[in-house]
Amino acid sequence: SQKIEQNSEALNIQEGKTATLTCNYTNYSPAYLQWYRQDPGRGPVFLLLIRENEKEKRKERLKVTFDTTLKQSLFHITASQPADSATYLCASRYSSASKIIFGSGTRLSIRP
Amino acid sequence: GAVVSQHPSRVICKSGTSVKIECRSLDFQATTMFWYRQFPKQSLMLMATSNEGSKATYEQGVEKDKFLINHASLTLSTLTVTSAHPEDSSFYICSAREEGDQPQHFGDGTRLSIL
Numbered sequence: 001s002q003k004i005e006q007n008s009e010a011l012n013i014q015e016g017k018t019a020t021l022t023c024n025y026t027n028y029s030p031a032y033l034q035w036y037r038q039d040p041g042r043g044p045v046f047l048l049l050i051r052e053n054e055k056e057k058r059k060e061r062l063k064v065t066f067d068t069t070l071k072q073s074l075f076h077i078t079a080s081q082p083a084d085s086a087t088y089l090c091a092s093r094y095s096s097a098s099k100i101i102f103g104s105g106t107r108l109s110i111r112p
Numbered sequence: 113g114a115v116v117s118q119h120p121s122r123v124i125c126k127s128g129t130s131v132k133i134e135c136r137s138l139d140f141q142a143t144t145m146f147w148y149r150q151f152p153k154q155s156l157m158l159m160a161t162s163n164e165g166s167k168a169t170y171e172q173g174v175e176k177d178k179f180l181i182n183h184a185s186l187t188l189s190t191l192t193v194t195s196a197h198p199e200d201s202s203f204y205i206c207s208a209r210e211e212g213d214q215p216q217h218f219g220d221g222t223r224l225s226i227l
Contacts, residue, residue, distance in 0.1 A: 043205045043218035096213040104155045
């Protein structure tokens with residue numbers, strides 16, 4: 001069955017460093033990968049979408065990559081700040097019409 | 113950016129009550145809307161997918177008679193939890209998506225507590 005996994009349940013890093021979160025998928029080839037931020041008691045907020053024919057996408061301090069050979073997406077936050085602390089979810093879609101499958105999330109903590 | 117409004121944000125009611133949750137896409141037309149349930153420290157669990165004007169498609173294990181979904185227009189979907197019991201207490205989140213390869217956008221969730 002289609003699976004998407006975020007290997008780290010939690011990640012703690014020092015303020016100012018780059019946070020790198022990993023998302024791996026198995027048994028299928030998604031057309032899109034999306035990354036969301038979720039704060040406690042709130043709904044997920046869309047951050048970035050990357051298509052299978054794109055290798056990299058950037059938005060301000062955020063960067064996401066899509067490696068179809070490794071079946072992996074990496075999400076980077078450069079110059080991390082305590083305000084970046086949240087749970088980050090990756091999600092994949094097989095096609096434009098299909099539902100998305102969520103990873104279990106990585107809880108990122110940035111310490112001052 | 114795309115905004116999805118979900119209302120109410122919190123509901124506390126007695127067992128046996130039916131509760132309706134509304135989800136609106138404010139600045140785009142949502143051909144597809146989704147309803148999720150989230151347990152503490154877990155990821156989102158898809159309950160059902162609905163397309164405007166047609167019946168919702170429920171995920172395996174989700175009771176369609178318990179969780180009634182209506183998607184009457186391109187900007188509004190409702191989830192009604194019928195005869196709610198304490199085990200239905202949870203965080204319910206709606207999501208909406210335009211046609212094509214646009215991303216899904218989420219509401220801010222409804223915390224439902226059944227006493």
